[in-house]
Amino acid sequence: MKSAKRTSRRAAVIAVVAVLGAVTACSSSGGAGPTGGTSSGASNGPVTLEFWSFYTGSEADYVNKWVNDYNAAHKDVQIHHKVVSQTDYTTTLIPTALANGTAPDILYVEPATFTKYADAGALADLTPYYTDDLKKDILPAVLKSVTYNDKLLALPIELETLGLFYDKTALAAEGVTPPKTWDEMKADAKKLTNDKRFGVALPVEDTGYTLFNFWPYLWMAGGDIKKGSDGKYSIDTPQMAQALDFYGSFFQAGSSPKSLQIGPWDVGNVATGVAAMQESGSYAIKATETDYKAASIGVVPLPSPDGGKGITVAGGQKLAVNAASKHIKEAADFIFSGFGSTDLSVASGWVTQAKFAYPARQSVIDANKDIFNQGLRADFTNFYDTARPEPSYPAAVTQALQTALQDVMFGGSTGADAAKKAQATANAG
């Protein structure tokens, strides 16, 4: 009896271990090594490179076409393209994949993630793949934004700039002309606010996107953030305080919505009447011609303190190669064939067909002059030369600034107090 019990217990244990073993075997056969990228390629078969993107709609279709065309023309290298959620991409997905060795060979980076990954040594050096002509073709400030310790770690593919979108009908009804100065913007926003609508929609959340929308105001106030010789970042300046006060004033006056139902980048905030004006980017133009065709939407440069020539910010994605990839050369060949080659078809199509953005290269701008002068694109083209690339700072600095923005929007802080607090937190070590 006892022995039978022992036998059945042993059988149960064996069964559990067997299932565990099976599961482990299944998972290990599909996994990748602990340090390498996910590419593979037998000695006599084609090299397969993993490429992850997060695009949807026409942008996703365009990337797919690019990959398919490349695969058809290259029998020795095949790109395996996978689409994932954008939120996951920029937060948890890529860092965890880099940690467990399953990150793609080719990935997108933006200013916030560029510094994080570059600091960690996760991006391959692409300097050898840049020709001198290509370096000259890329706008100098943009080239600087992908430079890390004198090495070029990514290839910029687009520039997305910000402007002030407005509802032409709403402004005309109130007898308001689009603002040119900060004072005008505050007064107009107040005048355009009524029971059913806000004056101006600005990003509100504690995110990098809100900070991206804030940079032009800091620069227009004459401020910037520099790293001193003592290693500390200069945040607590009168210019920072002035810009913070300006941004916060719309929320304190009740002229801006304190929460947004749709994304702050979605020009639907103006098109559907949430607000009469909205800060958004060149990426919103396509929606004004399709989803919100019925609305009458215009765009002007972001107002400056005194009505002079303003400054806007240029963000946008860059392509990079995983430093742990076993096929860095092949991966670099793929991205440079599309966006770094003298054949401009892929680079042009991306900023004119897949979406609307400005290219990072002068030659692509020259080749598509007509397109950049159509509709709202013409307005953006007019102030294109006022764009500064989105800066890249350590996470502690950006988080401190995001908190400062929250403090002036919702915490009742003055710009000076918020800047002082941010200076302390960002440099706390």
Place this chain on the structure above:
Amino acid sequence: MGTSQGNARRRRESWAAALFIGPDLIGLVVFVLLPILFAVYVSFFGWNLISPMKFIGLANYRRLATDSDWWLSMGRTLQFAFIYVPVLFAISLGLAVAFTKLTGRTSAGLRSAYLLPFAVTSVIASTLWMFLYQEKTGYLNAFLNLLGIPDQPFIGSPAQAMVSVVVVVLWINLGYTSMLFFSAIRQIPASLLEAARLDGANGWKTFWGITFPLIRPTSVFVVVTSTIASFQILDIILVMTRGGPANATQVGVLYIYKRSFDQLQMGYGSALSVVMFVILLVISLIQLRFTRRNNLEG
């Protein structure tokens, strides 16, 4: 012969039990136990997820002791729990009692209606409520306007954001929790309630004297699980406020998430997780001990 048949049957049963328990056990080890142990291990390292880990001993724990933002976020977690748990408990118990008083289709219909939000994913529920909460264009403000109350910012106000989030979590979970209480109340023998009535006890007295003590195990379950859920709240806040405005809804788990993934401080994030795990364990043990003692005394 009989014994050998019995042994064979027991062996078969053991195999069957192992096969049923096996997958769950594996899931528990792979997805719960190992990650917990790994988090404890990582908490002793400086690690940005990408570069190699660097052993730093107890530095992460020393740092969190003086991290005022962390303790503020834990304070907000407590704030959430102190509002959510008692309100959930009281309203769902009240609903359950009401369900038992109703009969037939009305009761079944109402129970289904209350349970419906539980079937909605939290992201959808959050988005839905964001529409309702919208200032100037939201239905809730339109309703308040009808009553002569001006527009409220709800999730756009540091003072109202936490309560607004709690309302959404309550909306999702009230139906399910009231079903737990409903089932517990239905299991009370009718003879006990009948005897109380014969002894002249009114509805209120019967509830406190018989119903409430007899559903204590369910009450404990609800308090413990909803407290744990309060400490783990993340998805709804991430969708609705991302911790804002001005950090008013930045609860502990969100702070851990931001440290770990926004700032790639996985070692520090793991140390914070370990501390939260210990806090939760202590709270749960205290709650269980307190109830067991009450049960023994009762």
